[in-house]
Amino acid sequence: MTSLVHPQLSGLGRNPSAPRDVLVRLATHQAGRAGISRRERLEDAVVDALLTHGDRNTAERLHGDRISPEMRRRIAEHPDPAIRNAFSDFVRDAVDRRVQIGIDHLEEAYGRPRTMLAGAPSPSLRAAVARAWHDRPLAVQAELLADPDPQVRAAAAERRIPGVPPEWRERCLADPAVRTHVARYVPLTPEQFAELMGHDEEELRQAVAGNPHLSAEMVAHLLGIDDPHVRVAVARSRHVDAETRERLYALVEAERAAGSIEAEVALNWNPAEPDWLREDPLDERMTYLDCPCTTLRRVLASCHDLPEEAWRRLDNDPELAVRRVAARRPDAPPEVLERLVRAHGDVLHVRPLLVDHPNFPRAALRTFVDEPSPHVRHLALQDPELPLPRLQQLAAAAEPFLRCGVACHPAVTDALLERLLGDPDPQVVDAAAANAALRPTRMYRILTTAGL
Template sequence: MTDASEGLDGLTGDEQLAQVWRDGLILNPALPAPVLARLLTGGKLTATAAFWLAHCSLDRDKTAALVASPHSDHRRLVTENPYADVDVLARLARDPEPRVRVAHAASVGDGGRRISEGVLEILAADSEPRVRRAAARLPLPVPVRARLAEDEDASVRAAALTEELWPQLSSAVREALLADPEPQVRDAVAKLLPSNPEPLPEPHLRVQDPDPRVRSRAALDPDVPTALALRLAEDPDDRVRLDLSMREDLTAEQRSSIAYVVPGGYATTPRWIMERGHEPDVARRAAASGHVLLRRGIAGRRHLPADVVDRLAQDEDFFVKLTLCESCQDAPHELVLEMYTHWHGLRWSFLRVHPNFARPGLARFVDHPNPRLRRAALDDPEAGPELVMRLIDDPDAEVARWALRDPRLPTEELHRRLGVPASARDAAANPTLAPETMHRLLDLAGVANPSGTH
């Protein structure tokens, strides 16, 4: 059986190579947990490595490697990762470092993640007030929350109070909270008590209100009759006229008669599109509108009917097409490629992960003068190692970097590049690198191996 690290015999772990190997390996998407554990013994991570570990896919074993790291920064970092195993993360509820426990409490349940059994009770009973305060924002059982309402720390007491909890507290506890010596607790209590707010004024008074914020809300309110709302068509405030122009109940003629001003950058999508944009009739109506913000708003839906996608893909407005490519999974390949090629916004490179980006035929761009298209050539699923070899020394550093990380790079060339300082970092990030080879690199780099095995 051939040793996967064969071909590395000539490598020596000088200081420069040792550092770039470590930097590259930690970014390797195929990095196994034992190698990650070795890398974590090195202490502080680079900003790039920290960002990667906070966002990359983590299985149970990799989560465990980070949770068991001797460095608290690593343990705190893993709490940010939305893919980390929640049952393994639960071990951090008893971490010896308060700041790790605080970070863990602040991330529990984020994004709708399942909460591991028993972790809420542990966090709510923590010796550190900051942890208990963070726990108070979590869906605690009523008895646990009630205990926090009597906590020795005022900030915890204030955070624990909710409308649901208040009527379930004993009268003695409620009286104590009403008379609490700390203003922040009394303020929290005051927010729970009935305030008998004044009802909104009649619609015609809201439309005439001197505060443009009130008029703006009236312009958007579907309960304000259309004819009354249209009195705001010549309002002196740009925001009021813009909000009025995006009402769902206006005819095309009524909408076009409003002298609204389209603001630069991204604008808020109207509520009716956010709530009902998945309905084909609503989507078609918005896509056919003469109001560019309605078209941009519907282009932001994750999925749209094919005829709506076709219409928006040919829109005269650049940002309608860009929004379609950024947000809609059904955006056509040709348009996604066009936006990727020519758009200069900060997120242009993320268009490569669009499900309709990679297609057979992209290899035709391997010699294109535009480096973005040469990089796109690597996304041709039918291209072979020859294309990758043509791009590993590309004059554009980004193109060369992605070619070096391409799994189609021949093993012999991959091993050779590990010994070249300029390419070693990206070669070490190549997912076809065998675990034995990764360990061999760390041996040469002088990185400790706590397990003692490969």
């Protein structure tokens, strides 16, 4: 976590080049400990300093492979229970609050293998195991689906994997604790479908509507339901014709235009994906090039066997989301990739980035510095050899995230780092102090200035 008051110390704490003695001295300061807590591995001397100067919050992060077996033993034998039990108490609290936590953390905190935790006396713990152990055997899944506590059964049925074995479907569909989850993904018989639709539950109807295994008759039954989530799910079904699809979308669009939040959510966050389109023959998939449903065109653009004419149209689709998916095909032309990124930037949370595509013209990255959009200019920093004048240009930007990007850059100079270490934005300062290019002599000066 970046310290707003002492960002040089928090950044230095996570600097991968920081010597051991720098980290030991940083451990005496709260901001330094905050930075050190973000490191993947900690030497024994650093852990020892953290235990000496830190508190329970510091000890919460000292667990697993981040520290040596010797340090784990020392913590387990620590005389202060707040330190000794810091990590396990954190995990147990997360379990009680139904916060998602990894199965490895559960095993470490409770000191038992996952096979035993699945049968633990605590229903909250059994539910936590069901949420965290995604590749559990079917035998364990059956035990969880038969659990006497409804929260455990619900957690076990949330995901399609491991899912519900065929022999368990009828029982689960009759169980109020799990039937909404199960109705989203298991194949339904006509009788099961009718039974589910007989319940006056909005969420259950929406779950059924998004089920990818519905027959044409089931989809036809859903056409008359006045619910934007159901309408969008039905519109994405393979069992409706183009006219019906357009009518359903028009109804939801009209609701959104009238100010309906539910319609907005249904159009932009509906989980019902038309994955079936990828399995259709090519000539049938090509008929969706003109489909008014953006989602269907986006799925079409994820197919890599389309003819050149289809790619020309998808590369010029009116929706940016479709063009971005199309650009991820292996043989996307360099000019298509550059044009798209130069006009709209990249999506930084989707990896790999479009600028990392093998066909992207990497030499063009440094020219992005002159683009009007700051988000496009930021992509110039993906060039690890960006020339100093370009780095200086970005370091003078009004946007802190651009200066922060320069502070993280591997080609940043000592003079530029010095300038960014005095930036008014704490995030920029933290990033500069965390840059592996920072010289040890400058690290020691930071410590001395802070009185460490």
